[in-house]
Amino acid sequence: MSQANLRFLGVDCDDEDVYRLLLRRGGFAKAELVRHLSQEAPQADTSKEPRDVHRRLTALGLATETPDGLLAPVSPAKAVEGLVESKVARLRRDLEEEVAAGGIVDSLLAEHEKSLDGGAHAPDVSGTTQHIEGMASVRAVIDELTFFTRTESLTTSPTGILSPESISHARLLDSRILRRNVHMRTLMASSALEDPTTMNYLRELDAQGAHIRISYEPLERLIICDRAAALTPIDPAHTSRGAILTRDPGLVSALVSLFERMWQTAHDLPAATEGEAVETLVNPFQQRILRSLYAAEKDEIGARELGIAVRTYRKHVASVMQLLGASNRFQAALLARERGWI
Template identity: 60%
Template sequence: MAQPDLEFLGVAPEDEELYRFLLRTGGAEPGELSGTPEDDPTGPAPDPGEACRRITGLGLAVEGTNGVLRPVPPAKAVERLVELRVKERREELEGAVGSTGIVDSLLAEREAGALSGAALAERGGAPIQHLEGLDEVRAAIDELTFFTRTESLTTYPRGTLSPQGIANSRAMDLRILRRGIRMRTLMGSGALDDPTTLAYLRELAAKGAEIRVSHQPLERVIICDRAAALTPIDPANTAKGAILTREAGLVAALVSLFERMWDTAQELPVGADGPDAGDGLPTEIERKILKSLYAADKDESGARDLGISVRTYRKHVAALMQRLDATNRFQAALLARERGWL
């Protein structure tokens, strides 16, 4: 069976060979890199300094104060390569979006709809849109968040989020945060007593979201760019549908309501307390074990670094993989980072 390579992650064969050489030797001085096995003896001598810059830039190696180049642990190195490829692809797609003008085209469609709504209002119709049922509401939320450019304001009066609700929201929430949009979320006090909800809120906070918890009654509202707002038709039964408005006066009033609720709420508690157990956030030892999955190549070395037995170490790793629904240890480390556990 052929040996897998790193070319699909953007690593040139000669750079991969340097990295594998460092893994085999544990480290090398820059001058030693000119003698790696794959060098062509008939060609020009490679520049060790350039080779060092390439593999350190890729995150495959680090240079110590004594000039010795040491390999980054494989799991951490591959994670870094994946991040670089994802970033490149995202920038490529976002550049394509900007050059094609697709967003402006879609905005023009929305503006045309707004004009139609104004004309309807002049004839006695309502300048707001009634959305019937959850499907229409979810479609509207997807559309609003896609076009959001600066700010997203959301309240959750109940304060608790179901695992399915979190699964449905995660991709949209992370997309908003990746784009640098300010996200402010108000939660009901029930969030403090629900480990699943707390874990997700802390995950979002770790990625830049601003989250507060209110002990006062909240009104359900979603506001995007202070230009469009969603409120439930029936606050007691949000499944009935919602009202979508872009009317400036109504949106301004809802923004003012949100700000008043925000001012009386408290910051999301930081750290582990009562709810931080069981299926919630990991314990301190579990965090250390997750970090060791990057740095330790073997269970024995990971257990030794943490001062615990190999059996205990493996027991924790197995439990964490099950909680994260990971198929291997590398995936467990990635999923833990995505959740804000590291």
């Protein structure tokens, strides 16, 4: 059977040979690297400087440099996870840029608007302002806006309480934005502090790089993307009626100024107390299952570390996979890490 390789994940044969050598031997000093490349990996390019090999392998996430200067291998599961994550991020970025350049979304939206022509929920387009009626239509617009957001996302939540259903919908959009390193700022009403489910999600976002503040003053409902488009409710007292979408530079600028004033009077998200946040959605034992899922190479190893039977271990793994909405164990470990659960 031919040996599988990592070329499809962006690792060339020479670097993979060095990584496999590290896995067999445990770690090497820079001065020893060329000799071992020649002896143990004859197909590798031995003309490469040891420092360059160190740099490439650490940049790929295949190895780490210890304080005493040794190059040590990263565990295969974590190494491959990092390579997959990097390739998925690159593919996602390339595909989204191609979609944006090709105008495919605009083309599809034009078809959709034809079907709504004359309907009760057809958008009222007037220059750079649209009236979007109904929550389903508003969510579709939010999906579109976040898809194209590239630099900044500003949002407020005047109620401060996020239901599990709204969190489930928001998580996909928010993760999409944060993966692009978009600067996300979110203002929450102080009632969020009293709702464990909401706080858990806010800390999840905070761990991913979002900036969150709590306001004790009344908030206006706003969603602003790239300082180029803004959504506000048609009726702030009845947000289910729909929203107004504006791309008018003057109006958007005024709404950004309003957001900045509310942001300045708000307070930073308070630090989590011990045991807070994660335990609202996963209990301590489930956290241990998730950690073992991320670190253990086999079910038998994970079960032994937790002191339970393999069958019981697999039952708990299936439970946390369902909780995360993951289709496989690799995805479950990745999602749990993204959400700050491990």
